[in-house]
Amino acid sequence: MSTTPLRSLDARYYTDPDVFQQEVTGLLSRTWQFAGHVSQIPNIGDYFTFDIAGESLFAIRGRDEKIRVFFNVCQHRAHELVEGAGNTRLVVCPYHAWTYELTGRLRSGPNIKSVPGFDRSDICLSEVRSEDFHGFLFVNLDPEAAPMDDWFPGVRDEIAAFVPNLATLAPLEWIEIPESCNWKVSVENYSECYHCPINHATFAEGVVRPETYDIQPDYQGGYVLRHTTECQSMEKMTYPVDLSVPNADRYQSWFLWPMFSFQCYPGNILNTYHWRANGAADCTVWRGWYTDRGEDSDIIRTLAKQDLETTVAEDISLVESVQRGLRSRGYRPGPLVVDPACGVSSEHSIAALQKWMREAVDHPNRPPFNTGQQK
Numbered sequence: 001m002s003t004t005p006l007r008s009l010d011a012r013y014y015t016d017p018d019v020f021q022q023e024v025t026g027l028l029s030r031t032w033q034f035a036g037h038v039s040q041i042p043n044i045g046d047y048f049t050f051d052i053a054g055e056s057l058f059a060i061r062g063r064d065e066k067i068r069v070f071f072n073v074c075q076h077r078a079h080e081l082v083e084g085a086g087n088t089r090l091v092v093c094p095y096h097a098w099t100y101e102l103t104g105r106l107r108s109g110p111n112i113k114s115v116p117g118f119d120r121s122d123i124c125l126s127e128v129r130s131e132d133f134h135g136f137l138f139v140n141l142d143p144e145a146a147p148m149d150d151w152f153p154g155v156r157d158e159i160a161a162f163v164p165n166l167a168t169l170a171p172l173e174w175i176e177i178p179e180s181c182n183w184k185v186s187v188e189n190y191s192e193c194y195h196c197p198i199n200h201a202t203f204a205e206g207v208v209r210p211e212t213y214d215i216q217p218d219y220q221g222g223y224v225l226r227h228t229t230e231c232q233s234m235e236k237m238t239y240p241v242d243l244s245v246p247n248a249d250r251y252q253s254w255f256l257w258p259m260f261s262f263q264c265y266p267g268n269i270l271n272t273y274h275w276r277a278n279g280a281a282d283c284t285v286w287r288g289w290y291t292d293r294g295e296d297s298d299i300i301r302t303l304a305k306q307d308l309e310t311t312v313a314e315d316i317s318l319v320e321s322v323q324r325g326l327r328s329r330g331y332r333p334g335p336l337v338v339d340p341a342c343g344v345s346s347e348h349s350i351a352a353l354q355k356w357m358r359e360a361v362d363h364p365n366r367p368p369f370n371t372g373q374q375k
């Protein structure tokens with residue numbers, strides 16, 4: 001029986017502004033997106049703004065300590081409410097001074113009592129679904145979206161087992177990396193290691209054992225790609241590792257579709273990737289590095305610098321070249337190298353990602369985007 005190899009996605013998925021618009025209103029508005037870390041807003045009234053799928057949003061800590069996320073728009077005549085980050089007792093709109101409680105309820109507004117029938121209890125800022133995932137705040141613009149534990153089953157507990165100090169971690173730095181490519185090009189590049197042996201010298205010579213590198217798509221039935229690898233030898237580590245801590249000798253990462261990844265390096269060191277799509281051929285990637293309460297650490301800063309100068313720099317030139325190639329009239333999508341045995345030289349993870357991405361654009365009403373029906 002002959003079978004035909006699976007082909008990579010058509011170039012238009014990465015270049016066509018109409019596809020990008022469909023993603024903005026569909027996929028990117030209906031999946032869990034990283035907003036920030038709860039340690040950015042430790043006190044009542046602390047807030048920060050951020051953008052998801054072309055919407056300005058802000059997260060704010062209420063008097064009940066609960067963090068809520070709102071669309072950054074006044075319910076009077078649509079002025080934006082807050083900018084950047086800060087602390088406030090109440091949210092006051094700069095246009096006509098309508099004033100909201102930290103719960104989003106309208107509290108007062110100049111002269112509103114003169115309006116017959118005006119009931120301020122009817123008016124509240126529009127809240128956005130949010131979840132605290134071990135201190136990492138995620139939002140989903142779809143009010144009907146399934147919770148993160150349905151999308152990413154089991155991951156919450158697994159990460160906790162790999163990172164013992166997860167509860168007290170806070171960001172030390174987020175390194176921002178602009179990339180002139182479609183966000184899917186960058187995410188796909190992150191999600192396979194077929195390119196690693198010839199593009200990342202540190203991959204073959206570093207601490208991992210390349211022949212053990214593997215990626216499991218649909219991990220535990222979720223929209224997760226789990227990367228695992230065994231380590232070469234702990235003596236090659238450039239920083240001290242306490243091997244008495246469980247999982248200290250392992251590398252693992254959990255990519256949470258579509259745009260976030262938790263990585264755990266030997267020594268139980270957590271770091272993250274998150275992406276934002278800015279346009280059909282423009283995205284931003286952040287590498288996040290964390291320490292206990294965000295305290296400074298030479299070890300982590302050195303790791304972050306090494307990572308930026310090697311893996312990150314090497315990957316930027318790859319993804320930007322791919323984006324130029326996708327615009328070529330001479331390109332026809334090639335077959336994916338899907339090895340039934342998986343392993344480091346297989347693109348089975350790309351097959352899974354492209355399936356999710358294609359379906360999100362072509363069938364926006366199928367699972368997981370039709371309410372209540374997870375895959």
Ligand code: FES
Pocket residue numbers: 074075076077078079093094095096097098
């Ligand atoms: S638009 Fe906010 S008070 Fe008028």
Ligand SMILES: [Fe+2]
Pocket residue numbers: 189190195196199200311314315
């Ligand atoms: Fe790479």
